[in-house]
Amino acid sequence: MSDFIAPMESLSEVWSAALNRVHDGGGRTVHLGMTVTQPGIEIAGIRSVLDGFLAEGWPKKVNTQSVDTVASTIFPLDLYRPASYSWAPDLNIGAQAQLDSAKSRLFDGYLSMLPTLTSVRANNRGTYFSRMISWPGNEVGGPNQLERCVQALRVRRNAGTFSNNLQDLDLAADSQAEAQSGGLQLTKADESRIFGFPCLVHISLTIYKGKLNLMAVYRHQYLVTKAYGNLLGLSYLQHFIAQQSGFEVGELAVQATFADVQYSDFTKVNIKRLVAEVAEARSCA
Amino acid sequence: MVISLAFPPGLFGAPPSSAPAPDTLTVAPQLPVCANLRGFNRAEIDAEIARLHQQLVTNGVFAATELPMHEDGSAAIKSQIAVWLLGAAAAAVGKKKLVALSKVNKQKLFSTAGVSGLICEALGSARAADSAA
Numbered sequence: 523m524s525d526f527i528a529p530m531e532s533l534s535e536v537w538s539a540a541l542n543r544v545h546d547g548g549g550r551t552v553h554l555g556m557t558v559t560q561p562g563i564e565i566a567g568i569r570s571v572l573d574g575f576l577a578e579g580w581p582k583k584v585n586t587q588s589v590d591t592v593a594s595t596i597f598p599l600d601l602y603r604p605a606s607y608s609w610a611p612d613l614n615i616g617a618q619a620q621l622d623s624a625k626s627r628l629f630d631g632y633l634s635m636l637p638t639l640t641s642v643r644a645n646n647r648g649t650y651f652s653r654m655i656s657w658p659g660n661e662v663g664g665p666n667q668l669e670r671c672v673q674a675l676r677v678r679r680n681a682g683t684f685s686n687n688l689q690d691l692d693l694a695a696d697s698q699a700e701a702q703s704g705g706l707q708l709t710k711a712d713e714s715r716i717f718g719f720p721c722l723v724h725i726s727l728t729i730y731k732g733k734l735n736l737m738a739v740y741r742h743q744y745l746v747t748k749a750y751g752n753l754l755g756l757s758y759l760q761h762f763i764a765q766q767s768g769f770e771v772g773e774l775a776v777q778a779t780f781a782d783v784q785y786s787d788f789t790k791v792n793i794k795r796l797v798a799e800v801a802e803a804r805s806c807a
Numbered sequence: 808m809v810i811s812l813a814f815p816p817g818l819f820g821a822p823p824s825s826a827p828a829p830d831t832l833t834v835a836p837q838l839p840v841c842a843n844l845r846g847f848n849r850a851e852i853d854a855e856i857a858r859l860h861q862q863l864v865t866n867g868v869f870a871a872t873e874l875p876m877h878e879d880g881s882a883a884i885k886s887q888i889a890v891w892l893l894g895a896a897a898a899a900v901g902k903k904k905l906v907a908l909s910k911v912n913k914q915k916l917f918s919t920a921g922v923s924g925l926i927c928e929a930l931g932s933a934r935a936a937d938s939a940a
Contacts, residue, residue: 533813564813591886599814600887603870608819627838627868634838634894635887637903754813761819 525781529557529773533753534565538800541745544783545797549790554743554781561736561757561774567803572750575796584787585644585747592751595649596722597758601631609768611680625766629655629669633662650722650755668763671727675767678729721748725756727763733772736760743778746788746796752776836866841892841899849927853881856892856923860884863891881920889916896926905929 525547527539536556544551569589576586593599604624607617636652639645640660648659656664724739738756743749756774764771783793839862842855860882864873869888877883884892890908897905906929915921 562813562819594887598887599870600885601869601891603867604819623836627836630838631869631891634898635890636894638890638893638897638906638908641904641907642909757813761814765819 523551524553524555525551526555527557529559531558531560532563532565533558533561533750533757533774534568535804537745537750537753538568538804540749540781541783541800542797544745544781545793549785549793550780550782552780554778556753556776556778558753558757558774561753561760561771564754565804567806568800569750571796571799571803572746575792575799576747580788587747587751589751589754592748593755593758594651596651596752596755597762598628598632598651599758602628602762604765608765609676609679611676611682611768621766625669625672629666636660636662647720650720653720672763672766675727675729675734675763675769679768683729722752725759728772729769730772732770734760734764734767734769735772735775736763737775737777740776740778741780743776743781744784745781746784746793749778749781836868838868839863839866839895841895843899844896844926844930845900847930849923852923852927852930853920856896856919856926857882859892859895860888860919863888877918877920879918879920881918881923883918884916884922886913886916889922892919892922893925900930 525543527536527543530536530539536558540554540556544554573588576588580586602624605617605620607613607621609618609621613621632651633656636648636656639649639652646660648656650659653659654668655666656662657667658664721740721742721744722738723741726737726739728735728737736756736759738752740752743752753774753776756776760774761771763769785793788796839859841859844852844855847855863869869891874883874885893905897903906925911925915925
């Protein structure tokens with residue numbers, strides 16, 4: 523049945539509450555909603571416990587990656603070095619050039635990595651970030667939906683429509699990236715795979731009272747191997763879009779149509795141990 | 808409860824309401840270009856990859872920062888930077904990619920010497936294939 527995690531400040535608290543809730547409910551649930559009120563804030567001790575658990579040497583089929591690695595599939599933080607200010611309508615030309623240059627280096631740098639990244643079987647259909655900047659994500663030269671999204675938001679910001687503006691930028695707009703909606707698309711309209719990539723199918727942006735709010739919809743949310751890194755990567759993405767378009771960062775929400783604590787990968791005993799270790803890290807923080 | 812930022816403070820800039828932008832124009836750093844590594848020996852490849860990495864750090868191209876030295880004696884790097892270096896080396900020799908990431912020892916993605924070792928192996932294989940053809 524549907525489940526809802528009450529909004530919390532840090533992504534670590536939200537993730538650990540979701541892990542707890544789904545574990546207590548039998549290991550799986552549908553329509554799990556989570557909200558982080560301050561995206562980008564985390565409790566390092568909780569991430570450390572999870573990274574330690576993921577590095578324990580599980581069978582290869584489980585395909586564990588560090589939290590950082592998972593986050594980088596949504597936003598490659600190490601490739602972004604922006605100026606120390608945000609975009610604004612009255613930004614002088616030089617300052618705007620610096621911001622745009624940081625954005626271009628991020629895009630160009632990532633695209634130069636793409637042929638190497640897609641040599642990994644799990645990435646042969648692209649990564650989430652490559653789907654955003656070169657749809658459909660497995661080749662260089664596709665439409666850059668993220669760039670178009672930033673430009674559309676700048677127009678909105680420039681027009682001063684940042685208060686009580688509920689207009690939504692749909693990142694999975696229509697069926698193809700050529701659509702003029704300014705959206706980003708993460709799944710194909712004719713996607714036939716039931717499991718596996720892409721689990722993240724839709725990102726929606728809502729400007730409200732000058733803040734950029736982000737909601738992501740997952741068709742599968744693997745709460746142990748992916749969810750923490752996903753929340754982190756989405757936080758980075760939200761900060762990036764906000765900085766590049768001149769809005770303040772709002773809340774981050776995730777709706778998982780199906781959420782799983784992965785007993786079949788790790789066993790119930792080990793998940794119970796993880797839940798206990800996370801709870802301890804949370805109480806120590 | 809002790810909470811912290813998941814990224815370096817200020818990385819994404821000050822909030823728009825308190826964001827004084829500089830009014831002077833400085834030259835934005837460009838992505839460095841790798842030399843054509845064909846015919847290079849291991850030491851030369853080591854040096855070129857170290858040079859590229861140093862440019863990334865000193866010119867502030869990415870968020871790449873100076874990390875403590877890797878135990879192999881070369882610069883420690885993050886795996887994302889390693890993949891970028893591999894891509895730059897591939898472009899320099901006219902290939903889309905030099906290595907299949909799924910087949911490499913992941914530990915080699917955490918130092919410049921590890922990366923240059925992968926490039927060296929890949930170019931050696933390519934040379935062998937060229938000779939056979």
